[in-house]
Amino acid sequence: MLPVNPNAPVDARIRAVPETKYLNADNVARYRLIMRFFYDNYRKLKYWLKPEEVFEAVSATGRVSEYTLELCRQDLEVLTEWKNLAKRHDGGRAATIEEYLRKRFRYQMTRYAVEIERMLEALENLQGYGGSLEPTLLERLAGYLRTVVERDTAFTPDEAGRLWRDIQEAFRNLQENASDYLASLHSGRAEELMVTEQFLPFKDRLTHYLQNFMVGLQKYAPQIEGILRRTDPDRWEQFLHAVVQADLLMPSLEESFTEEEQLCRRREEWAVFVQWFTGTDREESDVADLERETKNAIARVVRMAVAIQERRRVGLSRRQELDDLGQWFFRIDSRAEADKLAAYAFGLFRAHHFQGEPQRISDAGDLSMWDQPPQVRALGSRSRARRRAGSAEPVRDTRREQAETRALVLARKAAESEVVARFLELGEFDLSELDRLTPFHRQVLLQWLSRCLSNVSRTAHTPEGLEVHISDPPDRRRTVLQFEDGEMSLPDFHVRVREVTAR
Numbered sequence: 001m002l003p004v005n006p007n008a009p010v011d012a013r014i015r016a017v018p019e020t021k022y023l024n025a026d027n028v029a030r031y032r033l034i035m036r037f038f039y040d041n042y043r044k045l046k047y048w049l050k051p052e053e054v055f056e057a058v059s060a061t062g063r064v065s066e067y068t069l070e071l072c073r074q075d076l077e078v079l080t081e082w083k084n085l086a087k088r089h090d091g092g093r094a095a096t097i098e099e100y101l102r103k104r105f106r107y108q109m110t111r112y113a114v115e116i117e118r119m120l121e122a123l124e125n126l127q128g129y130g131g132s133l134e135p136t137l138l139e140r141l142a143g144y145l146r147t148v149v150e151r152d153t154a155f156t157p158d159e160a161g162r163l164w165r166d167i168q169e170a171f172r173n174l175q176e177n178a179s180d181y182l183a184s185l186h187s188g189r190a191e192e193l194m195v196t197e198q199f200l201p202f203k204d205r206l207t208h209y210l211q212n213f214m215v216g217l218q219k220y221a222p223q224i225e226g227i228l229r230r231t232d233p234d235r236w237e238q239f240l241h242a243v244v245q246a247d248l249l250m251p252s253l254e255e256s257f258t259e260e261e262q263l264c265r266r267r268e269e270w271a272v273f274v275q276w277f278t279g280t281d282r283e284e285s286d287v288a289d290l291e292r293e294t295k296n297a298i299a300r301v302v303r304m305a306v307a308i309q310e311r312r313r314v315g316l317s318r319r320q321e322l323d324d325l326g327q328w329f330f331r332i333d334s335r336a337e338a339d340k341l342a343a344y345a346f347g348l349f350r351a352h353h354f355q356g357e358p359q360r361i362s363d364a365g366d367l368s369m370w371d372q373p374p375q376v377r378a379l380g381s382r383s384r385a386r387r388r389a390g391s392a393e394p395v396r397d398t399r400r401e402q403a404e405t406r407a408l409v410l411a412r413k414a415a416e417s418e419v420v421a422r423f424l425e426l427g428e429f430d431l432s433e434l435d436r437l438t439p440f441h442r443q444v445l446l447q448w449l450s451r452c453l454s455n456v457s458r459t460a461h462t463p464e465g466l467e468v469h470i471s472d473p474p475d476r477r478r479t480v481l482q483f484e485d486g487e488m489s490l491p492d493f494h495v496r497v498r499e500v501t502a503r
Contacts, residue, residue: 018082019112023120030067030075033058035084038109039117048106050090051076076107084113133181133209133294135216137174141167142220145227148239160239161246164266171273178290185297203305210298217294221287225277240266362485363439419444420464428496432479442483449493461500469496 022031037057041049055072058064079085090104109117144167148155155163244263257265279285325345332338361372419441437445451460452470459469471494479492 017112019084019110019116021082022079022084023116027075030058030064030071031079033061033063034072034075034079035109035113035117038085038107039114039121042109042114047108048088049108050104050106054107076105080107083110084116086110133178133213134174135213135220137170137177138216138220138224140170141174142223142227144170145224149227149231149235155239155242157242157246157249160242161250164239164243164246167273168269171276175276182290182293182297185300203301207298207301210294210301214291214294214298217287217291221277221291225285225287228274228278236270240270363442364485415440416444420462420466423495423497424466424499427498428494430473430479430492430494431481431490432492434481436482436484438484442481442488448495449490465499467498467500470494471496 022028022035025031034054037054038049041047051069051073054076055067055069058072059067076085076087080087085107086109087105087107090106144163147163240263243266244259247262247266248259276286279288328341329338332341359373359375360367423444448460448462448468449470451462452458452468454460457469458471459467461467473492473494477492478489481488481490
């Protein structure tokens with residue numbers, strides 16, 4: 001167990017709150033009526049009340065039976081014991097002997113009690129989450145920060161205090177309103193509305209509202225982050241010192257803080273503000289979370305609207321529509337017009353990707369896919385029905401495919417041998433001396449040039465037992481080679497090809 005220091009000050013965040021006892025006490029009805037009467041007079045700037053005034057007000061409501069002045073005094077003492085009320089001696093002139101003998105008191109609400117009643121009043125009028133998405137708050141924050149950065153002279157305490165209150169108020173409203181509004185889109189009532197037909201007329205206004213906030217968020221949030229990151233920290237420190245001076249000049253009869261304590265509080269509040277827009281090394285900023293949640297809300301609204309529209313279409317017969325479309329296709333003579341109509345009617349079909357390298361008949365870049373031969377791919381069955389265990393499968397005869405493959409390989413080798421024999425017959429030649437060539441000549445020639453250029457000696461050896469050497473053309477001369485499917489411009493290399501004998 002951790003040791004407890006009895007002399008240590010009690011942290012307000014973890015201490016017991018006796019001021020809320022009257023909300024769940026046995027006589028809660030009487031206590032609530034008394035505290036609400038005090039709160040109504042507090043807003044009328046009438047702070048100290050007599051027991052007789054409280055008794056008359058509670059009795060006038062008619063909600064408490066057999067209520068006496070003595071019971072009212074007891075209730076006031078209980079509320080004083082729970083620190084909801086503070087009392088002081090009433091030194092007025094006594095009208096009767098009983099009043100002279102009895103101590104007379106007046107009662108006033110404590111600060112805690114005022115905030116509790118204010119919270120209860122807000123809860124009584126609460127309907128849903130409320131909130132709003134206001135991009136003007138971001139614009140205002142960016143303007144306030146520019147005022148601090150662009151100020152040439154030092155802030156006076158009054159100016160710094162007003163600007164600090166404006167920054168904190170706009171920041172608090174942005175946080176609370178945005179959180180409440182986005183939470184309302186996930187409430188049970190919103191879920192019920194989004195699945196009904198009544199949501200469709202509301203969808204456009206809601207989407208426009210969210211998109212308008214998203215535009216403001218994407219416009220001003222980076223500006224605020226940039227200002228916070230680029231500005232010298234000393235400038236913000238000077239501003240906080242001026243804010244603290246404004247706090248010290250404000251007279252307060254309650255608990256006061258030293259200058260160092262007040263400066264520490266303002267630094268903590270400023271650190272929260274900076275982290276909300278810039279984040280940390282380990283976590284992204286809260287404004288990024290807000291942007292992501294807003295995008296998700298827009299996508300969710302659109303999905304719900306599409307789902308409602310899809311449900312509308314269920315059960316509608318499209319037989320006549322499809323019949324008219326089929327007749328339209330039947331009357332078209334050209335394939336190009338049919339392709340256009342299919343694009344308008346069905347849009348783009350889902351693409352299917354097959355692994356493998358296609359067989360191109362030419363290297364021309366302007367060759368259309370319609371001019372190439374079809375690529376045959378065997379697709380496996382997607383049926384979930386399993387083959388019965390132990391059933392026999394026929395043995396496929398692949399001798400025909402093997403013979404066709406063998407013939408293609410031999411033909412390719414023969415063509416390659418013919419090309420190599422032609423270059424070997426030439427021995428030495430310039431590229432400009434070559435006549436019209438085939439695409440296969442180009443493939444072999446470019447392979448040789450690539451191997452030679454990658455070697456410092458400009459020499460390469462081929463698997464056929466040839467030694468190929470190239471020399472750079474004089475004066476960087478270039479030439480254009482003619483092929484059956486086009487032209488190619490490249491340096492006019494001098495090529496020497498000879499056959500070498502293996503040792």
